[in-house]
Amino acid sequence: MSLRPVTSLSSAQPTLEGAGVHLHRAFGFQNPDQLDPFLLFDDFRNDRPEDFLAGFPWHPHRGIETITYVLNGTVEHGDSLGNEGTLGAGDVQWMTAGSGIMHQEMPKGNASGQMHGFQLWANLPSSLKMTAPRYQDVTSADIPEVIDDDGTKVRVIVGSFWGKTGPVDGIAADPQYLDISVPPGVKKTFPIDTYRQAFAYIFAGSGAFVDASRPRGVLLEKEVFGQELNIRDMSGNRTLVQFGTGDEVTVQAGPDGVRFLLISGAPIEEPVAWHGPIVMNTREELQIAFADLRNGTFIQPAH
Template identity: 80%
Template sequence: MSLRPTLETRKAIPTMEGAGVKLHRAFGFQDPTELDPFLLFDDFRNDRPEDFIKGFPWHPHRGIETITYVLSGSVDHGDSLGNSGTLGAGDVQWMTAGSGIMHQEMPHGNASGQMHGFQLWGNLPSAQKMTAPRYQDVSAAEIPEVIDDDGTRVRVIVGEFWGRSGPVDGIAADPQYLDVSVPAGVRRTFRIDTYRRAFAYVFEGAAAFADASAPTGVLLEKEVAGQEVNIRDLSGDRTLVRFGAGDEITVQAGPEGVRFLLISGAPIDEPVAWHGPIVMNTQAELRQAMQDLRNGMFVQPAH
């Protein structure tokens, strides 16, 4: 087994999208090779309805897949193909935009006015850029959760883990998408296939992720021994941890435990031409997409 090195740890950056939704972006609109096949990751979390209620009105997508995971509140969605529905707490939607779709996503707070969810963009390989759009809506009850003897909990949203398979399938990036909770003081190691690019996103509590480049993970040993650790050494809320090559990661939960997403996927290794919500392989394809949008030809008729 080889421990994946921690290439980078960074905080998500506040930004605004849609019609004025305040959110935090962990990555996106920069170097598309950094976490290939993933392009963008947003954490939309607000306690004030005025910061999200205007939502994400009608907008186009082509050439990508999006996964929306709602933790609290709900999201109403509709599209140009006539699909509509509501995602509630714990629900997931994977949308393959393919050849083109127009859709909208309108968030609503829970009884306390709070809204929290994530959206991840996955690239499509050139051979699938112009496939027919499709949806997979998955209710919270359909997502398997495995609980280990030490209290570690893992919701398996996509891929296989600890003998369970997530309900979302047929995704081009062949991803693994896990929602992991590790209790206070517990140290765990998680396997990740060597060929995948991988990252963790911490959104509750804090933890130390062992680094293969550090001698024996001194920080982790101190924590296991119960010694006091400077909280600045831990990856806390809204932190992205980007891993290098290897086949496992080790995490040591902090004094309040930790909850994080662990996401990995097979790199596509193709050229990327990217403009907003449209991601193609060449500038010519990008210009064609914009022309289709102007000419009302963006959404292809169903076959």
């Protein structure tokens, strides 16, 4: 077994999206090769309803898949396929935009006005860019959870892990998407397929991802009253951790434990032409997509 080194640490950046939703973006719109097959990752965590209730009104997508994971509050959604519903705490929605879909997502806070969730964009290979759109809602109760003897807890959202398989399937990037909680003081190793691109996103507690070349690890301290701690080797919450090659990662949980997403997928390694919500392989395909939007032919007839 070989330990994946930590190659990069970065903080998710405050961003405005939709009709004025305040969120934090861990990556996206900069370098599409950075975490191929993943294009974008947003953390929409907020406790001020005025900062998220405007939501994400009707907008198009083509050429990608999105995975939305709600931790707190709800998200009401609808799309051009006629689907509509509400995602609650712990629920997941996977949407394949394929040839084109129009949809809206309207976050609502919980009883205390808090909202928290994540959205990940996964690329589609050229052979599936124009596939028929489809989507799947998965309730929290249907997501398997594994608890190890040391108290480590893993929710298996996509892929297989520790003998459990997540309910979301059919995603072209064939990702593994895990929500991991490691108890205080526990050191834990997690396997990752050698040929997958991988990243972790820390959103609660503190810990140290052990680096083969730096045994002390990289400490990630929890957010305290919204302020990031400026201490040597530490960074605040909402931290993206990228890894090099290898087949496992090891984390040492801090005094309050650590909770993070561990996401990996098989690189597509194709050209990316990207503008806003549409991701194709060439500029010509992008031009066709936006012409379809102007001409009212964006939504393709079912085959």
